[in-house]
Amino acid sequence: xxxxxxxxxxxxxxxxACQRLLIGFFADFHYQLxxxxxxxxxxxxSELYDSFPDDETRQLMFDHFMKSHDATFTATTEIIEKxxxxxxxxxxxxxxxxxxxxxxxxxxxLIACMKSWLDLRIMNVSTSDDVRELKNTVQDLSxxxxxxxxxxxDAVKQQIQAx
Numbered sequence: 001x002x003x004x005x006x007x008x009x010x011x012x013x014x015x016x017a018c019q020r021l022l023i024g025f026f027a028d029f030h031y032q033l034x035x036x037x038x039x040x041x042x043x044x045x046s047e048l049y050d051s052f053p054d055d056e057t058r059q060l061m062f063d064h065f066m067k068s069h070d071a072t073f074t075a076t077t078e079i080i081e082k083x084x085x086x087x088x089x090x091x092x093x094x095x096x097x098x099x100x101x102x103x104x105x106x107x108x109x110l111i112a113c114m115k116s117w118l119d120l121r122i123m124n125v126s127t128s129d130d131v132r133e134l135k136n137t138v139q140d141l142s143x144x145x146x147x148x149x150x151x152x153x154d155a156v157k158q159q160i161q162a163x
Contacts (some may be wrong), residue, residue, distance in 0.1 A: 042096025
């Protein structure tokens, strides 16, 4: 089968974008869980987001990536008993996702971040997905040592709301 040069180029760009998505995911996974290093991949998401050929493909790939990413990190951190990583990890991922034009992924991660923060404190006080309500609950239950986390949480929340 002969491909037109432009089709081959588009397919090659798509495959490169998919590989970068997977490599970034596995690198974050490895360094976060086995070397206690914070994830870096979220800072490259906006660049990677724009490398997919069209909106439909981009949406499909990022939806799949986010679901896989969430499930893998949540399950693995619970298995190896490092679930204390989850709030910071999800917050950092939300920060990277907030740079994208579609802020819905960032908002989902921000909600998951606050819920995991509350879960670690055995505070199942809210099942709401309302960002403002969760933020108020987190703020009410926080201590002085949480100030850095709260500042970053506020910054990401503002970035998401600046749609």
